[in-house]
Amino acid sequence: MITEQLLSERFEVSFNQIHDALKKIVKIRDDRFSVLVKVGAKHHQAIETYKSDLEQYAKLRNAIVHDKVDIGYYIAEPNIKVVEHIEKIARVLNGPNYATSIATKEVIFYNYEDSILKVIQGIKEHSYSQYPIYRNKECIGLLTTGAIVKWMAINVAENIVKLDCIKVSDILEYEVEHPIAFVPKSINIFEVEEIFENAHKDKKELEAVIITENGKKHEAPLGLITAWDLIEIDYTVE
Structure with a gap:
């Protein structure tokens, strides 16, 4: 009993x-x-x-x-x-559930003035489709593989694309705006889900959430979360 x-x-x-x-x-x-x-x-x-x-x-x-x-x-x-x-x-439901637990831990990012060849090498090594871009130590947006392909398609001449002198800044001119949000490392998964949900309600397709120490643009990225990361969370694992 x-x-x-x-x-x-x-x-x-x-x-x-x-x-x-x-x-x-x-x-x-x-x-x-x-x-x-x-x-x-x-x-x-x-x-x-x-x-x-x-x-x-x-x-x-x-x-x-x-x-x-x-x-x-x-x-x-x-x-x-x-x-x-x-x-x-x-x-x-009551645990910390820190968003860093599902974020991409190694965030590969580049500088506005970097050679696009450096980015292409990074794509080859990491296979990511989007990369945060920084200028004067502040994140100004995302560079996607789609924008690189678009630039190449427009600038190809006789089946040759010259990349030696091309910088990230040149490619960004062909990049569409990708809304991103910055959050502190103390944020939990439920709060990140709410950020994506609110963006959707406002008809803004949030591309990614970047985690930094205090949620500031000028701070180094500690993790990156996309909507797909939230969908793929498995809470059934013991």
């Missing part, structure tokens, strides 16, 4: 921790658990991952709490696997 009581209590504690976390993450006026799960799953990968579980746990919680017939007696009891799983979800 002692073990069963502890399982119910552990379940309740984790459920309440999850409820509090959902309020902080989803940030809507309606703080009902089911509503927070439904709304949050549309915008946050972690909540979407556990949506079905959370909906079932809400029903079990109601049975445990509202159908309790006496002090210390529960009409419904979760098994150990359920308790361990809801505790895991509580850890995920």
Whole structure:
């Protein structure tokens, strides 16, 4: 009986921790658990991952709490696997979840005056499709492989493209604007998801979020996150 009581209590504690976390993450006026799960799953990968579980746990919680017939007696009891799983979800939603954990750790960036040959060599080595560009130690935007190809297509002559004297600044003239945001290293994944979501609402397709020490343009990049990085987060791994 002692073990069963502890399982119910552990379940309740984790459920309440999850409820509090959902309020902080989803940030809507309606703080009902089911509503927070439904709304949050549309915008946050972690909540979407556990949506079905959370909906079932809400029903079990109601049975445990509202159908309790006496002090210390529960009409419904979760098994150990359920308790361990809801505790895991509580850890995920309440953990630091720093955005640096999913960011590209080695951010390859170039200077406005660098030779484009240096960039091409970097593409060969790293296979990235976009690179932050800095001028006077401040990030001024992204250079993409698409802009390089576009420049080459326009400037090819007799099947030859001369790159010896071409700088990053020359290619940037052919680059379309790629909105980027700068955030401090203390930011968490849920806040980054919100940044992308707000940009989408404003009809601005945010290309990337660059993490720096304090979220300043002039600081060295510590990580880079794209929308694809958020989609590919796997919260199911133990």
